Amino acid sequence: MAGMDIAVTGLGLVTPGGIGVGPSWAAVCDGRPAAALDPVLADNPVRISCRVPDFDPEQLLSARRAHRLDRFVQFALVAAHEAVADAGLDPTTWDGARVGVVLGCADGGPGTVEEQHRVLLEQGADRVSPLLLPMQLPNMLAGQTAIEFGATGPNLVVATACASGATAIGTARDLLALGRCDVVLAGGSEAMITPLVMAGFAQMGALSRREDDPASASRPFDADRDGFVAGEGAGILVMERVEDARARGAHIHGRIIGYGATADAHHMTSPHPDGAGIEAAVRAALADAGADPDDVQHVNAHGTSTPLNDLAEARMIQRTLQGDPLVTSTKGVTGHLLGAAGAVEAAFALLSIEHEMVPPIAGLCIPDPRIDIKLAQSATSMPIDLALSNSCGFGGQNTALAIAPA
Numbered sequence: 001m002a003g004m005d006i007a008v009t010g011l012g013l014v015t016p017g018g019i020g021v022g023p024s025w026a027a028v029c030d031g032r033p034a035a036a037l038d039p040v041l042a043d044n045p046v047r048i049s050c051r052v053p054d055f056d057p058e059q060l061l062s063a064r065r066a067h068r069l070d071r072f073v074q075f076a077l078v079a080a081h082e083a084v085a086d087a088g089l090d091p092t093t094w095d096g097a098r099v100g101v102v103l104g105c106a107d108g109g110p111g112t113v114e115e116q117h118r119v120l121l122e123q124g125a126d127r128v129s130p131l132l133l134p135m136q137l138p139n140m141l142a143g144q145t146a147i148e149f150g151a152t153g154p155n156l157v158v159a160t161a162c163a164s165g166a167t168a169i170g171t172a173r174d175l176l177a178l179g180r181c182d183v184v185l186a187g188g189s190e191a192m193i194t195p196l197v198m199a200g201f202a203q204m205g206a207l208s209r210r211e212d213d214p215a216s217a218s219r220p221f222d223a224d225r226d227g228f229v230a231g232e233g234a235g236i237l238v239m240e241r242v243e244d245a246r247a248r249g250a251h252i253h254g255r256i257i258g259y260g261a262t263a264d265a266h267h268m269t270s271p272h273p274d275g276a277g278i279e280a281a282v283r284a285a286l287a288d289a290g291a292d293p294d295d296v297q298h299v300n301a302h303g304t305s306t307p308l309n310d311l312a313e314a315r316m317i318q319r320t321l322q323g324d325p326l327v328t329s330t331k332g333v334t335g336h337l338l339g340a341a342g343a344v345e346a347a348f349a350l351l352s353i354e355h356e357m358v359p360p361i362a363g364l365c366i367p368d369p370r371i372d373i374k375l376a377q378s379a380t381s382m383p384i385d386l387a388l389s390n391s392c393g394f395g396g397q398n399t400a401l402a403i404a405p406a
Contacts, residue, residue: 004177007245007252007406010087010238011347012079012187016050016231016334019060020082024344025351028330029379031362033215035229035335041195045202048214049193050231050335070109070135071191073144075234075340080145080185087238088250089183091149099151100181101142102172103236104164104188106339106393109136111194141189153181159339161393162302163261164188165235166342166401170259172239182244187343189234198230204269206306218336219363220303220329221310221375228304231335235343237350252406254350258291260284264396271309275316277398278302278390282320285400291386294323298358298387300349303329304336305363309392314371325388328352328376332362342391342399349389349403356383 013020016034017027027034038049057066057074066074084091091099112135119127134140142157154175160167165188172186192198201207208227210217218229245252262284264277271277286293299321302313317327330348331337337344352358358380367375389401 005242005255005257006173006176007240007242008237008254008256008350009240009245009250009252010083011253011350012081012083012086012236013344013347014052014075014079015233015344016052018053019055019078028333028348028359029357031333031360033218033333033362035214035217037211037214038193040193041198044195044198046198046207046209047211048208048217048229050229051193052233068131069144070112072105072109072189073141075191076103076141076145076189076236077148079234079236083185083236083238084149089238096150096152098153098182100153100172100175100184101145101151101155102158102168102175102184102186103141103145104158104160104168104339104343105138105141105190106159106161106164107192108138110192110197112136114194114196145185151185160397160399161395162338163342163391163393163397163399164339165344166346166389166391166399167261169237169256169343169346169401170261170399173256173259176239176241182240184239185236186239187234187236188340190338190340191232192338193230193232201230208305216363218305218332220305220332220361221314221367221371222364223366223368225305225307225310228306229335231337233337233344234340235347237343237347254353254406255404256401257404258285258289258402260288260400262398264398266396269394271312271392273312275312277396278313278392279316279320281398281400282388285388285402289402291402293321295386296321296323296325296388298352298384299325299327300345300387300389301327301329302390302392303331305331311368311370313390314373317373324374326358326374326376326380326382328358329361330359332364346389346401349387353384353387353403353405357381
């Protein structure tokens with residue numbers, strides 16, 4: 001499987017930057033932060049989030065379907081429809097047995113769980129919805145996507161915390177390289193901005209408390225960063241073998257040419273202080289791609305805006321990638337999309353290559369003086385022959401994707 005190039009022929013995005021690839025890409029290129037005070041979190045210790053704007057599931061999916069789906073599945077279906085259309089594929093005519101679905105999420109549907117728990121406490125067990133489990137189970141992300149598109153091939157959800165979306169893309173690449181599928185819908189979706197989940201993050205000390213200026217709360221690699229801002233959304237990629245995509249004349253956004261996945265085996269929530277795990281993932285992805293560390297020209301970093309993650313990742317980049325790549329973190333605009341982050345950021349890396357444009361790090365005012373890497377402080381036009389998209393997660397999960405032009 002080493003050296004197998006997989007084409008990305010379709011992209012679909014639902015992010016705090018907007019609904020669709022166009023609005024989302026414009027938001028990150030313009031450096032427009034999405035963070036704001038969230039009325040849903042009015043009674044929480046931290047009230048900042050990055051919400052998807054103007055998301056109307058009844059309009060986008062129909063009222064009946066919207067009411068039977070948790071928000072994390074709604075996001076995925078909207079993004080998947082955009083991606084499949086972008087790929088020029090027709091689900092009514094494809095061989096569904098050769099179409100797989102591999103999606104990632106960290107938590108499933110906590111919004112449904114919290115709502116139905118209130119029903120249990122206030123109205124009793126016999127009033128709990130029979131849709132509770134079909135709506136909130138993590139595997140329903142892939143299950144509902146398969147139902148939507150008639151995809152009867154391999155169907156799975158991966159959960160590697162905030163690396164989940166990237167892990168899904170790497171797993172999809174393996175399925176295609178092994179010949180298990182001809183097309184895979186891959187990516188991630190997340191909708192974890194609920195009072196209970198956000199209270200947990202706040203109590204851990206993980207969230208930015210910059211409530212006097214929420215728009216600047218997410219500030220990756222900044223000297224004054226104090227935590228991440230939670231976001232929501234989905235990123236879906238249509239992936240095919242390069243020869244298949246070219247044979248049908250598909251537009252190819254770029255190629256996934258390398259994948260690395262490792263574990264820190266260090267701590268339940270904190271990254272390895274030296275970035276050893278993500279370094280091993282990066283080196284594995286580059287070896288898989290047949291590339292050298294100094295070939296990398298651009299990195300879409302995990303860059304969460306937390307003190308520990310940003311420092312460890314920056315030191316790893318400085319130590320490992322000798323070509324002085326231009327580094328961005330699009331979380332300055334979108335916030336941290338948790339299990340969807342890796343997929344959305346892989347899509348942004350593909351768009352950076354395709355449009356020869358590296359988005360700026362929104363919120364970055366004064367770079368951390370302990371960090372000695374080239375940071376994108378403004379939108380930068382440049383050709384890119386090799387990019388990396390890094391993702392890390394609780395439990396010491398690390399994933400790196402090596403991405404090249406079409």
